[in-house]
Amino acid sequence: MxxxxxxxxxxxxxxxxxxxxxxxxxxxxxxxxxxxxxxxxxxxxxxxxxxxxxxxxxxxxxxxxxxxxxxxxxxxxxPYLPDDSFGRAKVQQWLFFEQQYVEPMIGSLRFWTMTGKLPHRSAPMIKARRSGSLKALQILNVELATRAFIAGDRYTIADLSLFAYASRAEEAGLSLQPYPAFRQWITRVQEQPGFLxxxxxxxxxxxxxxxxx
Ligand SMILES: N[C@@H](CCC(=O)N[C@@H](CS)C(=O)NCC(=O)O)C(=O)O
The missing domain is CATH 3.40.30.10 (Glutaredoxin)
Structure with missing residues (x-):
């Protein structure tokens, strides 16, 4: 196993x-x-x-x-990974985006906030993570206003991966109010069969x- x-x-x-x-x-x-x-x-x-x-x-x-x-x-x-090469490359595009723009930004800020480490981080470090996080949320909001899921019209591992930290942005002290298309996507992901x-x-x-x- x-x-x-x-x-x-x-x-x-x-x-x-x-x-x-x-x-x-x-x-x-x-x-x-x-x-x-x-x-x-x-x-x-x-x-x-x-x-x-x-x-x-x-x-x-x-x-x-x-x-x-x-x-x-x-x-x-x-069904969580397309079988055509372009569809797979699109999934890859957003998996790389997740590792560069979401996890190290929203994920770090959330981690510092939730574990009490934020006051021990320098102002420039916090500022860089906050602006990086807002940039990621803005990009996701713009993209998700044009289609149901991030790599196309169906739910893939790219949505799953992005959801992990981006959907928890409020725990990093970031409001999701300015991002309506992103919030609607959160609901669509939560509605997937087997959502954990x-x-x-x-x-x-x-x-x-x-x-x-
Ligand atoms: N890029 C890695 C990041 C993994 C990562 O940083 N994991 C954290 C938990 S969320 C961890 O184990 N940190 C302990 C350490 O780095 O020593 C991935 O996506 O798997």
């Missing part, structure tokens, strides 16, 4: 949980206590060299890390107030 290396408050890991739920694919979980340094052990670095979650181990022992790479692999041959509403706040982990090593 597939193993997911997970940390429950991680929305990067939620992406993989969400796709496995859509696919109704059974898996086992190994929790990695990232704030206690479990990601930095030699054993875990052989699974993911960066020491972060998520990662998966397949039935044949092969391991794979990076949330969007995992999504692409697991979605192969399913359950998410975990950092407060379930008393160690999350520490800095990551």
């Amino acid at each position: 597939l193993t997911l290396f997970d940390y429950l408050p991680s929305q990067n890991a939620w992406k993989v949980r969400q796709l496995l739920n859509h696919l109704q694919r059974p898996y086992r979980t190994e929790l990695v206590s990232i704030f206690e340094g479990e990601g930095k052990t030699d054993a875990y670095r052989r699974i993911n060299p960066t020491g972060s979650v998520p990662a998966i181990r397949l039935e044949n022992g092969c391991v794979l890390a990076e949330s969007n790479a995992i999504l692409g692999y697991l979605a192969e041959g399913t 509403a359950e998410i975990y706040p950092y407060s379930i982990d008393p160690h999350s107030v520490k800095e990551l090593g």
Whole structure:
């Protein structure tokens, strides 16, 4: 059975949980206590060299890390990834966008806000993340005003991936009021069969107030 290396408050890991739920694919979980340094052990670095979650181990022992790479692999041959080359490239376009403009911006700001680290970050760092986050939300709002889903007319892993952090922007102190098309897309994603509403706040982990090593 597939193993997911997970940390429950991680929305990067939620992406993989969400796709496995859509696919109704059974898996086992190994929790990695990232704030206690479990990601930095030699054993875990052989699974993911960066020491972060998520990662998966397949039935044949092969391991794979990076949330969007995992999504692409697991979605192969399913309705969540187009089978034509242009459709797949469009999905890739938005997966790269997610990793450059959403996760490091909204994700970081949300992480600092929810774990009490924001007051310990410099004003220029916060300003850069805030303006990057607003830029990402604005782009998504403009794009989603023209079509139902980000890579075309159907829900794909690009929507799933973007949803993980962008939909939680209010937890980073960002209002979603100026982005009506984006808010309508949030509802469309939540209406997908097998949508996984359950998410975990950092407060379930008393160690999350520490800095990551
Ligand atoms: N680009 C990576 C980012 C993974 C990531 O930063 N994961 C966080 C949890 S959301 C983590 O494990 N951080 C611990 C660390 O980096 O030491 C992905 O998309 O999988």
